[in-house]
Amino acid sequence: MRFVINRQFDRLPAGIINQYSNLAVADICDALGRNAAFPSALKPLGVSRILGSAYTVNLPASENLLLYYAVDNANPGDVLVVSCGAYEERAVCGEIMANLAMKRGLAGFVIDGAVRDARALKELPFPVYARSVSPNGPYKDTCGEINVPISIGNVVINPGDIIVADDDGIVAVRAEEAEGLAAQAEKITADGLEKLRRIEERGTLDFTWLYEKLRRSCCTINNGC
Secondary structure (H helix, E strand, C coil), rough: CCECCCCCCCCCCCHHHHHHHHCHHHHHHHHCCCCCCCCCCCCCCCCEEEEEEEEEECCCEEEEEHHHHHHHHCCCCEEEEECCCCCCCCECHHHHHHHHHHHHCCCEEEEEEEECCCHHHHHHHHHHEEECCCCCCCCCCCCCEEEECCCECCCEECCCCEEEECHHHHHEEEHHHHHHHHHHHHHHHHHHHHHHHHHHHCCCCCCHHHHHHHHHCCCCCCCCC
């Protein structure tokens, strides 16, 4: 791993980011082909909703030197997205760093590893996602990278991607797809609301597509004795 700090990257205008304010992560993932979510092992300790620009940090396991730099230099509205090898037995941040990030106006932490001070983080009005909780503290000695493409599970996150999180999970939206994708997700949201309206009014949905698919698949439906 290199030892590199990239101070500048392009962030999308607030108007584009805010198009995602009321969109569910599930609907965004559906618009992205239903295979775009971060690993489900990342869970919120308290507040779950995140919306902001990705400020990426690439760390070796157990190390957090550059995480301090990130908290001190990220812009208000940025989400610190931290790859640290998915290592779960040594925390890279806790109550102090989360409070500082909140005071500086950051939008949240997504940590592909461990955090500590779990009770305080659960009570803090600041979203922190992590894989695990460990009381072991980090080292502050070795290399890392700031604002480079990183990977968490099978998801690649670029600096400036829109990060959206809610109770279902986390997704990253690339800058070049952001505007068109928001419109697709809004249509999916509207379709879901219409289905709920039909269920409320009629107690059923149109399943013509289901039975046609079963027929084409040569499924045998037995009527019993």
